[in-house]
Structure formats: C-alpha cells, structure tokens
Amino acid sequence: MEQKRNQKKQAAAPSRTSGKRIVKNPKRLLEHQLNSLNVIALIVCLTAGTVFMLFGKRPTKSEEENRDLTACPQFSISSYLNGTFTSQFSQFFNDTVPMRSTFKGMISDFRGSLGVPYDEGVIIIGNVPDIDNNVNDQTEPSETEPIETTQPATQNATEETNPTETTEVPETTEATTEPEEEEDYDGEIANNILIIKDRGIMLYGGGFSNGQKYAETLNKYKAELGTGVNVYSLVAPTAVSYYLPKKYESYTASEIENINHINSFFDGVTPVDAYSILGEHKKEAIYSRTDHHWQPLGAYYAAQAFAETAGVPFAPLSDYETVTKEGYVGTLYGYTNQKVFKDNPEPFVYYKPKNQYTTTYYNTDMTNERQGNLLINLDNVANSSWYLVFMGGDERITRVQTDCTNGRKLMIIKDSYGNALVPCLTQSFSEIWVADMRYFEPGVIDFVRQHGITDVLFAMNTYSATGGNSKKLQKIMY
Amino acid sequence: MIFSSLIFVYLFLPLCLISYAAVKNLRYRNLVLVIFSLIFYAWGEPTRIIYLLLSAVLNYLFGIGVVKYKGKASKAILGVSLAYNIGMIGVFKYSGFLMENINAIFGAHFPVPEIAQLVGISFYTFQVMSYVIDCYWEKVEPQKDPMKFLLYVSLFPQLIAGPIVRYSTIAAEIDNRRTTLADLSGGLSRFVLGLAKKVILADHLFRIVDNFLGGSMENLTIVGTWYGVIMYSLYIYFDFSGYSDMAIGLGRIFGFHFNENFNHPFLCKDITEFWQRWHISLGSFFRDYLLPLSFFGVRNKYLSLFMVWFCTGIWHGASWNYIIWGLYYGMFIMLEAKLGKKKMRKIPLPIRHIYNKLVIIIGFGIFYFEDLDKLLLFLKNLTFFNSNGFVGIAEQASFCNNIFLIIAAVICTFPLLDYAKKLSERSLKTQAALSVSGTVISVILLLLSSVLLVDATTKAFLYYRF
Numbered sequence: 001m002e003q004k005r006n007q008k009k010q011a012a013a014p015s016r017t018s019g020k021r022i023v024k025n026p027k028r029l030l031e032h033q034l035n036s037l038n039v040i041a042l043i044v045c046l047t048a049g050t051v052f053m054l055f056g057k058r059p060t061k062s063e064e065e066n067r068d069l070t071a072c073p074q075f076s077i078s079s080y081l082n083g084t085f086t087s088q089f090s091q092f093f094n095d096t097v098p099m100r101s102t103f104k105g106m107i108s109d110f111r112g113s114l115g116v117p118y119d120e121g122v123i124i125i126g127n128v129p130d131i132d133n134n135v136n137d138q139t140e141p142s143e144t145e146p147i148e149t150t151q152p153a154t155q156n157a158t159e160e161t162n163p164t165e166t167t168e169v170p171e172t173t174e175a176t177t178e179p180e181e182e183e184d185y186d187g188e189i190a191n192n193i194l195i196i197k198d199r200g201i202m203l204y205g206g207g208f209s210n211g212q213k214y215a216e217t218l219n220k221y222k223a224e225l226g227t228g229v230n231v232y233s234l235v236a237p238t239a240v241s242y243y244l245p246k247k248y249e250s251y252t253a254s255e256i257e258n259i260n261h262i263n264s265f266f267d268g269v270t271p272v273d274a275y276s277i278l279g280e281h282k283k284e285a286i287y288s289r290t291d292h293h294w295q296p297l298g299a300y301y302a303a304q305a306f307a308e309t310a311g312v313p314f315a316p317l318s319d320y321e322t323v324t325k326e327g328y329v330g331t332l333y334g335y336t337n338q339k340v341f342k343d344n345p346e347p348f349v350y351y352k353p354k355n356q357y358t359t360t361y362y363n364t365d366m367t368n369e370r371q372g373n374l375l376i377n378l379d380n381v382a383n384s385s386w387y388l389v390f391m392g393g394d395e396r397i398t399r400v401q402t403d404c405t406n407g408r409k410l411m412i413i414k415d416s417y418g419n420a421l422v423p424c425l426t427q428s429f430s431e432i433w434v435a436d437m438r439y440f441e442p443g444v445i446d447f448v449r450q451h452g453i454t455d456v457l458f459a460m461n462t463y464s465a466t467g468g469n470s471k472k473l474q475k476i477m478y
Numbered sequence: 479m480i481f482s483s484l485i486f487v488y489l490f491l492p493l494c495l496i497s498y499a500a501v502k503n504l505r506y507r508n509l510v511l512v513i514f515s516l517i518f519y520a521w522g523e524p525t526r527i528i529y530l531l532l533s534a535v536l537n538y539l540f541g542i543g544v545v546k547y548k549g550k551a552s553k554a555i556l557g558v559s560l561a562y563n564i565g566m567i568g569v570f571k572y573s574g575f576l577m578e579n580i581n582a583i584f585g586a587h588f589p590v591p592e593i594a595q596l597v598g599i600s601f602y603t604f605q606v607m608s609y610v611i612d613c614y615w616e617k618v619e620p621q622k623d624p625m626k627f628l629l630y631v632s633l634f635p636q637l638i639a640g641p642i643v644r645y646s647t648i649a650a651e652i653d654n655r656r657t658t659l660a661d662l663s664g665g666l667s668r669f670v671l672g673l674a675k676k677v678i679l680a681d682h683l684f685r686i687v688d689n690f691l692g693g694s695m696e697n698l699t700i701v702g703t704w705y706g707v708i709m710y711s712l713y714i715y716f717d718f719s720g721y722s723d724m725a726i727g728l729g730r731i732f733g734f735h736f737n738e739n740f741n742h743p744f745l746c747k748d749i750t751e752f753w754q755r756w757h758i759s760l761g762s763f764f765r766d767y768l769l770p771l772s773f774f775g776v777r778n779k780y781l782s783l784f785m786v787w788f789c790t791g792i793w794h795g796a797s798w799n800y801i802i803w804g805l806y807y808g809m810f811i812m813l814e815a816k817l818g819k820k821k822m823r824k825i826p827l828p829i830r831h832i833y834n835k836l837v838i839i840i841g842f843g844i845f846y847f848e849d850l851d852k853l854l855l856f857l858k859n860l861t862f863f864n865s866n867g868f869v870g871i872a873e874q875a876s877f878c879n880n881i882f883l884i885i886a887a888v889i890c891t892f893p894l895l896d897y898a899k900k901l902s903e904r905s906l907k908t909q910a911a912l913s914v915s916g917t918v919i920s921v922i923l924l925l926l927s928s929v930l931l932v933d934a935t936t937k938a939f940l941y942y943r944f
Contacts, residue, residue: 034909045924
C-alpha cells in the first residue's frame with residue numbers, strides 16, 4: 001500500500017506543477033486522467049500481487065507432482081557468496097507460490113486453449129521422436145561421427161561402436177523441469193509422450209546396444225550364481241506396444257524387437273514372455289492412461305507368465321480381494337501438465353492376496369528392520385501416486401515370507417514396474433526379496449548366497465532394460 | 479535475476495519502487511538505483527560484481543584521462559581502455575573458443591580454459607567502450623561523479639541484456655530527471671507488454687521450437703523443419719524485443735529514456751532494412767565505432783563491412799555458427815549495396831518480402847545450431863536432400879494444437895500500437911476508448927503473465943547469455 005501511495009504521490013507531482021494548463025487544455029486533461037487510470041490499475045495489480053506473494057500461505061508439497069517443494073534456504077555469508085542462497089531463494093519463491101496447484105491448473109487450461117485438437121486429440125509432448133525402426137541403435141550419434149539421416153538396418157547391432165547412452169531422464173521442454181522432479185521419475189518417463197484422446201503413451205526410443213549390454217550383464221549374474229540359482233528376465237513392454245494407433249507407428253521403436261534382441265543374447269538366463277500375454281488382454285485396463293506405469297492387472301498377467309516359466313503355482317484373481325480407487329490421475333499429468341488427464345481420471349484397481357504372509361522392510365543398506373504392510377494404505381496418498389500402494393515405493397528392501405510351502409525363494413531385482421508383481425507371487429514362492437536396482441546397496445551375488453535364494457527375477461520395463469538404468473545392474477552385483 | 483520472474487516482479491521491483499519513491503533528492507535516488515542494480519547483478523553469483531565494479535572504476539578513470547591529457551597520451555589511454563575492455567570480453571567469452579580452435583588447427587593440446595561467462599558482459603562493456611570513445615572524440619563530457627558513472631554502468635534495466643545505451647542518451651537524465659505521469663504510465667504499460675511478449679508468446683513458441691529442432695532431427699520432415707525454424711524466428715523476436723520493452727519501460731519508470739531497440743523488424747523490405755530495425759543499439763554501435771576505422775592503415779569499404787559483420791556474428795557467441803550467421807548477413811547486405819537502392823526498389827514488393835523472409839528465417843536457423851553437424855542436417859532437412867518425407871503428423875498436430883498462439887504471434891509482429899496511436903488522434907472519444915482498452919488489456923496481460931510465471935523455469939532470456 002505504501003508503494004501505491006508513493007507512486008500516487010509521484011504520479012501526482014507533475015499535475016501540481018502544471019495543473020492550470022491541464023484544466024485549460026481538454027486533451028491534456030483527458031490524457032492526465034487516462035494516464036492516472038492506467039497507473040492506478042497497474043500499481044493496484046502489482047501491489048495486490050506483492051501482498052499475495054508475501055503474505056499468502058505457501059504450500060510445501062505438490063501432490064500433482066508428488067514432490068516436496070523447494071524450502072526457504074537458510075542465510076549464511078558463505079551461501080550468499082557462492083550464490084546458492086540467492087538461487088535457492090528464487091527457486092523457493094517461485095516454487096511455493098500460494099495457491100500453486102490452482103495456478104498450475106489455470107496454466108494447463110490456458111495451454112490447452114492455445115489451439116484446437118488435432119485428429120483424435122493428438123498432442124505430442126517433447127521432441128519430435130527420432131525413431132527409425134530400421135536403425136539398430138537409437139542413440140545420438142557421437143560428435144565425431146557424421147550424422148546419417150536414414151541408414152538402412154545394419155545386420156548386426158554389435159557393430160555399433162561407442163554408442164552414447166540413451167537417457168530417459170526427462171529432458172523436457174516443460175517449464176517445470178527441476179532436478180527434484182527428474183529424480184522422482186528416476187529415469188522412467190520418456191522424453192516423448194503422445195497423447196491420444198485421454199491416454200498418454202510414452203514413445204519408445206529403443207536402444208539395441210544397451211539391450212545387449214543388459215543381456216550380457218544378466219549372463220554374468222547367471223555365471224556367478226551357477227546352476228543352483230535360476231535367473232529370469234522379464235522385460236515389461238509399456239502401453240506403446242498396445243495402444244499406439246497404427247498411423248503413429250513410425251514415431252516409436254518396437255518394444256518387442258528390442259525385447260527379442262535382448263533375449264537373443266541370453267546364455268543360461270530364462271526369458272519371460274510378458275509381451276504375448278499382455279497382448280491377449282489388451283482390451284482390459286492393463287495400462288494406466290494417465291500414468292507411465294501399468295495397472296496392477298497388467299502386472300498380474302505378466303506375473304502369470306513368469307509363474308508359468310518358473311514352474312510355480314499361480315493363484316487365480318478370485319483368490320484376491322479387488323480394491324478399486326476412483327479418481328486416479330497419474331504421473332503423466334504432473335509431467336505434461338495437460339488438462340485432458342486432470343479432466344479424465346481413471347480407476348486404480350489393485351488386488352490384495354488372501355493368503356498369509358508377513359512383510360519386513362529394510363533400508364537400502366539392510367539396516368533398520370521393521371514390519372509393515374506389503375500394500376500400504378492409500379488414504380493419505382495423493383491421487384497421482386497410488387502406484388505407491390506396492391511397498392510404498394522403491395527406496396527400500398522388502399522381504400515377504402508367505403505360507404507357500406514349495407521352498408522356492410525369489411529375489412526380484414526391478415524398477416518400479418516390478419513392484420506390482422510382488423503381491424501376485426505371494427502364493428507362488430515361500431519367500432520373496434525385492435530390491436530396486438537403483439537403490440540396492442549390498443552386492444547381489446553375496447546376498448543371494450547368504451539368503452539361500454533359488455530364483456532371481458530381473459523385472460523392469462523396456463526403458464530401463466535398454467536405457468541408462470541398465471548400467472546400475474553392474475554396480476550392484478558385488 | 480531476470481525480469482520475467484515472480485521474484486523480480488513481486489519482490490525486487492516493488493521494493494525498488496518504494497525505496498526510489500521514498501527519497502526525493504536525486505542524489506539519493508541515484509544511490510537507491512545503484513544499490514538495487516548491484517543486488518540485481520549479484521543475484522545468483524555475487525562474485526561477478528567485482529568485475530563490474532572494476533570495469534566501472536577503470537573506465538571512469540579512462541574517461542577522465544582521455545579528456546585531461548591531449549595528443550599521444552590521450553590516445554594511449556584510449557588504447558589501454560580498449561585493450562582492457564576487449565580483453566575482458568575476450569577472456570570471459572572467447573578464450574575457450576580460441577584455444578579450442580588453436581588446438582584444432584595446429585593439432586596442439588593447450589588446456590582449454592573453462593571460464594564461466596559473465597552475465598551481461600557484452601552489453602555493459604560495449605556501453606563503457608562507447609563512453610570512453612565518445613569522451614575521446616569529445617562528443618560527451620566525462621562524468622566526474624563516480625556514483626553517477628556507476629549508475630550509468632550498472633543501471634539494472636539495461637544491465638544484462640541491453641539495449642546498449644550510449645552515455646550521451648542518458649547523460650542529462652543522470653544529472654537531472656523526473657518521472658512524469660506519462661512516463662510512469664507508459665513505462666508500466668511497456669514493462670507489462672514486454673513481460674507478456676516473453677511469457678505468453680516467446681516461452682510458448684519455444685516449446686514448439688524445442689520439440690522440432692531440439693531433438694536429433696533425424697526424422698524431421700521438410701515441413702517440420704521449416705515449421706520449427708519459423709517458430710524459432712518468431713520466438714527470438716518476442717524474447718529479445720520483449721526484454722527490450724521491459725528494459726525501456728523500467729527505464730521510463732525511473733525517468734530514463736532509452737532509444738528503441740526494435741522497430742518491427744519482420745516488416746522490413748530488404749535485409750539492409752532488417753538490420754535497421756533489429757537490435758538497433760548493436761547495429762548502430764558497430765556502425766558508429768567500427769565502420770569508420772581503418773585497418774592496418776587501409777580504409778576499405780569491403781574490409782570494414784567484413785569486420786562489422788564478423789564482429790556482429792561473434793558478439794553473439796563464441797561459436798562458428800554465429801560467425802557464419804554474421805557473415806551471411808554481411809553478404810546479403812553487400813549484395814544489396816552492389817545492386818543499389820534504385821534497382822532494389824524496382825523488384826516487386828512481394829518478391830522482396832519473400833526474399834528477405836527466407837534469408838531471415840534460414841539465418842535464424844544458422845543462429846540456432848551451435849553444433850555445425852546439426853546445422854548441416856538442418857540445412858539438408860530444409861530442402862529435398864533428405865528422405866524423411868515432406869510433411870508428418872507431428873507438425874500437423876503441433877500446428878493445430880498451437881494455432882491461436884501462432885496467429886497471435888504473427889499479428890503481434892505488426893505495429894499494432896502505432897495503428898492504435900494513429901486511430902486515437904481522430905477524436906478525444908476514440909483516444910479515451912483506446913486508452914481505457916489499453917489499460918484493461920495491460921491488466922489482463924499482467925495477470926496472465928503472472929500466472930504463467932508460476933510455471934516458469936529459471937530459463938533466461940536468450941540474449942541474457944551474450
């Protein structure tokens with residue numbers, strides 16, 4: 001207000017000095033009034049905005065984006081001098097705007113009104129995908145190599161030298177990208193998303209040479225673990241394999257070609273064919289429309305394929321209690337900020353096994369043992385994060401001891417796609433250990449030996465298997 | 479700190495305005511502006527202020543020196559000042575580039591220095607250089623008051639991304655100025671207009687650009703490539719002219735009247751005219767200070783032109799594509815000069831427009847790609863030298879999804895305000911109606927831009943890095 005008064009005073013100053021002349025000249029009088037009106041209107045807006053920014057209640061968490069917002073930094077001379085204070089303060093000021101999610105909604109509405117829908121409501125988020133199914137590796141050419149636009153398929157992907165890592169870290173045009181968000185998605189969301197009607201589909205870049213490395217790493221695991229331990233690979237396809245209309249096919253690499261390519265390198269590792277069974281059920285809600293994960297039902301079918309491969313019993317869905325939560329708006333909304341997701345929530349359906357089992361959690365370094373629920377209570381979980389129902393997330397080690405008496409002990413090494421498999425296998429294995437490849441700290445080989453594990457399942461989606469995440473498997477081996 | 483951020487609009491600016499209005503004495507007002515300017519510049523990286531202060535102190539002394547001493551001594555001081563200023567830009571902006579090229583050409587392995595670029599160094603160094611040269615040429619009186627000189631160097635509206643304000647433009651206003659009601663009103667509206675250009679138009683156009691040109695472009699069709707680069711041309715105009723609008727608006731709020739930096743460049747009829755309308759303060763800097771120079775005792779029109787366009791190019795960044803970009807323009811300007819104005823005028827206007835738009839748009843493509851391999855791929859993709867097809871779904875979808883944005887952007891390249899001004903001269907009633915509409919539009923633009931700022935990254939203006 002003080003600002004406003006001051007500005008008014010300032011604005012009034014020239015009129016005092018030239019007041020008489022103004023009265024005589026109607027044009028100048030009018031201009032004076034119009035300028036005053038303009039100044040008052042804009043100063044009022046600026047003042048109101050400032051008061052709102054300074055005294056409005058600042059949120060600390062964003063439910064849509066499933067992250068803590070930037071905290072106000074502590075001032076210190078050193079943090080000021082090295083610039084961290086000021087840059088963090090700017091980030092805090094911007095990140096925690098009062099009524100943030102309302103404004104975000106308004107922004108998404110505004111962006112939705114910048115044009116008209118194309119075709120069946122197709123929106124492409126991110127770069128125009130640089131996919132060519134004929135190219136054996138979708139990695140970016142290294143700087144020293146000339147860029148070839150469309151090379152016909154080379155017969156052997158292994159000929160690729162020095163491939164650059166394909167990275168699935170969302171390197172986005174979205175104005176909201178901040179490091180925290182990238183970490184939250186942890187390399188699982190693709191750069192390119194195609195929205196068709198109300199479904200978001202991540203476009204798959206592929207990565208044959210990464211896939212080969214992935215297969216070779218698993219071979220190494222198998223060689224280390226020996227014949228006494230079964231090693232399986234379940235590379236889960238994503239929605240792009242089933243829901244991308246044919247005419248957009250050129251915008252994605254083929255997941256099944258990449259999966260087959262991986263499988264072709266296995267030596268002693270047993271591949272699990274989840275692709276076919278999911279295809280048989282694609283008319284059911286096996287993938288979320290608004291989230292980058294599958295729905296628990298998709299995981300159930302994939303688990304069935306695994307159980308058949310591993311020769312263990314598998315419970316029908318009737319042996320589960322079905323829980324339906326309405327109003328799921330998954331990660332793709334936070335990532336793309338597209339109104340269509342917010343306006344079209346979907347149900348999130350998961351299945352509680354009815355058999356007896358106990359769940360024990362550990363920190364990622366195997367400390368802090370505690371009992372818990374395999375499926376967490378979602379009552380206080382934001383509707384964007386219901387996929388957390390499985391063990392509450394990734395950053396932990398989980399042990400499930402079941403009433404299954406076959407004596408088979410399974411270890412699942414996985415990305416978040418693997419989480420949804422766990423409840424489907426409580427009736428198939430006597431014990432299940434779950435470790436996330438991004439966070440697991442003990443060496444896997446020793447861990448398997450120590451705990452008498454009989455079966456190791458590597459379960460992750462195609463993005464992880466052929467992307468940057470796969471190299472983490474080498475890190476956690478010993 | 480950048481103008482298009484909530485912290486600037488709703489914290490820094492109000493505090494600055496209150497403090498400025500709270501003191502009446504011009505000396506204190508200047509002090510307020512200096513303090514806020516230094517806070518503004520130090521935001522994010524306080525140590526860089528040392529270089530700004532050093533530049534201010536030395537050039538203050540150089541300015542006095544070139545006038546106080548005559549003859550050779552004066553020339554020597556001018557030489558030292560130029561060496562220092564160009565040296566500073568050289569070290570902070572070009573040393574890495576230079577070393578890389580020396581290593582590449584001679585196969586040497588000198589360590590490539592990794593010096594973080596000083597924000598705004600190209601702008602404020604050019605300002606102080608123009609000041610010292612003007613003092614030497616006795617076009618301006620040197621500023622004796624160090625505080626006033628520091629104000630000229632550090633004045634935050636134009637500090638980090640221009641326009642390059644000549645000392646002569648604001649010398650009188652540093653000593654004596656007043657914000658009239660018209661200044662305050664016009665300045666606020668201009669600031670809001672610039673903010674809206676940046677946040678509503680430029681930022682959304684850039685999302686399209688990044689989708690099409692930001693990836694590997696391996697599969698981009700011909701239409702997709704043209705679409706991407708046309709959007710980029712629009713983006714860069716709104717981004718940079720938006721910044722200049724904000725700078726000029728803020729200047730006016732504090733009683734300074736900077737020269738215009740853009741004059742609807744896309745309306746130009748030829749490339750020569752484009753540069754009279756685009757980044758005017760840079761073009762006029764080179765015209766006034768570089769063009770008249772003789773090189774190695776020789777004054778040659780073509781050599782001078784080459785130097786001007788080489789410098790214009792490299793001023794934008796330490797990368798070959800900028801040099802190519804500068805020389806590319808130089809080439810067309812030379813061709814137009816060769817052809818002569820009369821012959822140029824004889825060419826039908828539509829053809830001239832097609833010619834200059836093509837040159838400008840392809841030019842911005844050259845400007846965009848620092849990676850020369852990608853630039854080559856881009857040029858291939860523009861033509862039929864690729865096999866990605868003519869048009870794809872991606873650009874059709876993007877065009878539909880952004881059709882209103884694109885129409886608005888194209889309309890806004892026309893001098894709408896000039897049309898309104900002309901219209902308002904018809905009668906007082908029209909003037910009142912237009913002015914009130916202007917106020918309503920300004921308020922809407924401010925509110926909309928503010929909401930959009932919630933989603934803004936720290937992504938700065940493109941010209942921030944030059």
